[in-house]
Amino acid sequence: MSDVPFKNLGWAGNTGEFDLSEDEVRGDDFVGDRPAHGGHASGSATMPYMLAEKNPEATLFEGEYQERFEKILTRYPDKQAALLPTLSLAQELRGYVSPESMDRVAELLELSPAYVRGVTTFYTMYNKRPVGRHLVQVCTNISCNLCGADEVLDAFLKYTDTELGETSEDGGFTIIEAECLAGCGFPTCVQINSRYFENVTPTEVPKIIEHLKSEGDS
Amino acid sequence: MAYPYVSDKEVRILSTYFGDPKQRHLDTYVERGGYKALEKALGMGADDVVNIVKDSGLRGRGGAGFPTGLKWSFMPKDSSRPHYLLCNADESEPGTFKDRELIRWDPHQLIEGCLIGAHAIRAQHVYIYCRGEFFETTQVLARALEDAYAKGYAGENILGTGHTIDVTVHAGAGAYICGEETGLMNSLEGKRGEPRVKPPFPAAVGAFGMPSTINNVETLCAIPHIVTNGGEWYKQYGTEKSPGTKLFCVSGHVNKPGNYELPLGFPLQELIDDVCGGVRDGNALKAVIPGGSSVPIINAEEVSRCTLDYEGCVEVGTMLGCASVIVMDETADIVKQVRRMVDFYAHESCGQCTPCREGSAWTAKIMRRIENGEGTEEDLDMLMEVTQKMVGTTICVLSDSVAAPVQSSIEKFRDEYLALIRRGERVGAA
Numbered sequence: 188m189s190d191v192p193f194k195n196l197g198w199a200g201n202t203g204e205f206d207l208s209e210d211e212v213r214g215d216d217f218v219g220d221r222p223a224h225g226g227h228a229s230g231s232a233t234m235p236y237m238l239a240e241k242n243p244e245a246t247l248f249e250g251e252y253q254e255r256f257e258k259i260l261t262r263y264p265d266k267q268a269a270l271l272p273t274l275s276l277a278q279e280l281r282g283y284v285s286p287e288s289m290d291r292v293a294e295l296l297e298l299s300p301a302y303v304r305g306v307t308t309f310y311t312m313y314n315k316r317p318v319g320r321h322l323v324q325v326c327t328n329i330s331c332n333l334c335g336a337d338e339v340l341d342a343f344l345k346y347t348d349t350e351l352g353e354t355s356e357d358g359g360f361t362i363i364e365a366e367c368l369a370g371c372g373f374p375t376c377v378q379i380n381s382r383y384f385e386n387v388t389p390t391e392v393p394k395i396i397e398h399l400k401s402e403g404d405s
Numbered sequence: 406m407a408y409p410y411v412s413d414k415e416v417r418i419l420s421t422y423f424g425d426p427k428q429r430h431l432d433t434y435v436e437r438g439g440y441k442a443l444e445k446a447l448g449m450g451a452d453d454v455v456n457i458v459k460d461s462g463l464r465g466r467g468g469a470g471f472p473t474g475l476k477w478s479f480m481p482k483d484s485s486r487p488h489y490l491l492c493n494a495d496e497s498e499p500g501t502f503k504d505r506e507l508i509r510w511d512p513h514q515l516i517e518g519c520l521i522g523a524h525a526i527r528a529q530h531v532y533i534y535c536r537g538e539f540f541e542t543t544q545v546l547a548r549a550l551e552d553a554y555a556k557g558y559a560g561e562n563i564l565g566t567g568h569t570i571d572v573t574v575h576a577g578a579g580a581y582i583c584g585e586e587t588g589l590m591n592s593l594e595g596k597r598g599e600p601r602v603k604p605p606f607p608a609a610v611g612a613f614g615m616p617s618t619i620n621n622v623e624t625l626c627a628i629p630h631i632v633t634n635g636g637e638w639y640k641q642y643g644t645e646k647s648p649g650t651k652l653f654c655v656s657g658h659v660n661k662p663g664n665y666e667l668p669l670g671f672p673l674q675e676l677i678d679d680v681c682g683g684v685r686d687g688n689a690l691k692a693v694i695p696g697g698s699s700v701p702i703i704n705a706e707e708v709s710r711c712t713l714d715y716e717g718c719v720e721v722g723t724m725l726g727c728a729s730v731i732v733m734d735e736t737a738d739i740v741k742q743v744r745r746m747v748d749f750y751a752h753e754s755c756g757q758c759t760p761c762r763e764g765s766a767w768t769a770k771i772m773r774r775i776e777n778g779e780g781t782e783e784d785l786d787m788l789m790e791v792t793q794k795m796v797g798t799t800i801c802v803l804s805d806s807v808a809a810p811v812q813s814s815i816e817k818f819r820d821e822y823l824a825l826i827r828r829g830e831r832v833g834a835a
Contacts, residue, residue, distance in 0.1 A: 235576065236540060237540070262573045268593060268595045271577065271578050271595060274578065275576060310577075310579050311578075311579035312537045313578060313579075327745070328698075328745060328746075329499050329657075329745055329746055330657055332741075332742065332745055333733060333737060333742065366497070367499040369496045369497060369502045369504070369505045369538075371499070371662075372409065372662040373502075382540075
């Protein structure tokens with residue numbers, strides 16, 4: 188990565204005494220690339236992402252996604268255990284898990300629709316309604332809070348002109364509070380779609396937002 | 406390598422290669438001696454591996470500190486039914502950020518630990534339950550695992566020894582309670598992550614109804630080193646009852662926050678003043694939570710007496726937990742921070758048990774009332790009464806975790822609560 192527009196580009200690597208490039212830390216040869224092949228059990232092909240381009244009308248499942256779904260099934264002794272990964276896959280594709288998606292997943296896994304709804308609503312990462320292209324989750328739990336997370340959250344709301352939990356008018360951003368993201372040593376920790384942004388300060392927020400807008404498809 | 410911050414007080418065993426991206430590559434890992442321990446362990450009987458770990462005195466790093474070797478020895482000796490090893494990588498205790506670092510810097514270390522652990526408990530399948538938010542971490546781990554499969558370190562007939570162990574990376578979907586061992590099992594099975602009533606214990610009836618053992622990431626990462634060097638070697642570090650090294654996650658108001666690997670029994674004061682460069686801006690220390698948000702908060706005087714091992718923390722009325730040291734200086738608003746933690750527990754309560762579901766929500770409401778200057782002194786008594794009824798009355802200890810910060814902060818920082826209450830009374834009277 189060159190020409191970094193702001194101090195933190197989403198990895199604990201380049202502030203203060205850090206001297207690693209993003210490539211070195213995130214290891215581009217390790218992330219972002221999801222081949223559909225792969226060994227029996229390991230599963231990188233089936234790890235979900237949060238994509239910026241969401242397709243709420245997509246079929247569950249076909250093509251590459253069907254292959255990934257079938258691969259998920261091979262990794263557990265029964266079909267029910269595939270429920271969480273399958274819901275994640277549906278969300279990766281459609282951007283959220285609608286009641287209709289839940290019903291379809293229930294059908295695929297031979298579970299009752301009510302059961303699938305009960306499980307889906309238990310977990311916070313399943314979006315029950317559509318979210319913006321960038322889902323911004325600001326940790327405001329204790330460690331980040333002690334270091335000014337509330338100001339970071341306010342800055343995100345201000346510069347995207349949104350209310351907490353709402354989606355901006357252009358559909359670009361949804362800002363929510365997150366519980367501890369396990370980046371406590373690098374406060375404030377912000378997760379934007381699949382990426383972590385660490386050591387975020389309020390003054391950097393406008394730059395991060397501009398960067399995301401320019402990236403388009405992150 | 407300048408991984409965020411390092412200290413010469415550290416004994417880096419698990420974190421040797423933090424900050425070195427080359428370590429993620431299988432070739433580098435093997436060059437540096439990786440997978441030798443696996444080879445050694447597979448050449449030994451399962452019980453011999455368990456005995457080495459027993460000798461080392463290694464205690465579970467997930468928070469409870471239960472001896473790992475003993476836990477493994479609870480598994481049935483026959484393998485007529487499938488056994489499972491579960492690795493708990495659902496790191497979500499506020500203040501804890503070690504497992505994510507262990508996985509993303511050194512994924513093969515964990516994979517090797519999992520494979521050895523599986524051999525020791527006669528399991529043929531390992532599930533690594535990663536927190537759902539860890540997209541990149543999970544990707545790093547899964548890719549490393551693919552490499553391990555390709556080179557014959559995992560899967561069928563490992564290294565030609567005839568042993569078959571599969572490893573699956575499983576991503577969660579955002580629920581703190583899935584870090585509780587039986588909650589994790591339910592979640593893995595595609596259910597709501599609600600903890601189960603024990604007994605039966607996981608070693609008898611665990612994941613998918615089969616004998617299972619669950620270990621934390623850090624515990625399993627220590628295994629290859631122990632198998633290579635032996636139990637006596639491991640015991641040279643730490644204290645008699647808490648041997649070995651531990652990753653301390655220091656966050657909050659210190660100059661150099663980060664992960665530091667230190668021998669257990671290290672003095673807390675020295676960790677803050679020396680290793681972490683002191684409290685930020687030269688401020689005075691007010692309070693520390695030494696083990697993640699679920700343990701009692703301690704004040705500056707207790708900090709000066711506290712050593713960081715399982716027993717030392719108990720002596721000053723708190724717990725080591727997962728060694729997540731949250732430091733607060735004189736500017737910290739204790740009431741606000743405790744309220745934030747209670748909000749967290751109210752949000753994460755799975756809702757099965759009434760004391761926890763209702764207690765956490767009401768505690769949060771009362772805390773917020775006090776924070777807003779609308780509380781009364783009776784509210785403090787009510788908080789104590791409510792939280793006392795939340796201890797030991799539920800299936801899991803999430804409920805107890807609400808009580809710890811609330812009770813300890815009222816006991817030790819009552820003045821701060823009273824100041825908010827008095828200020829509110831003055832405003833009300835005016």
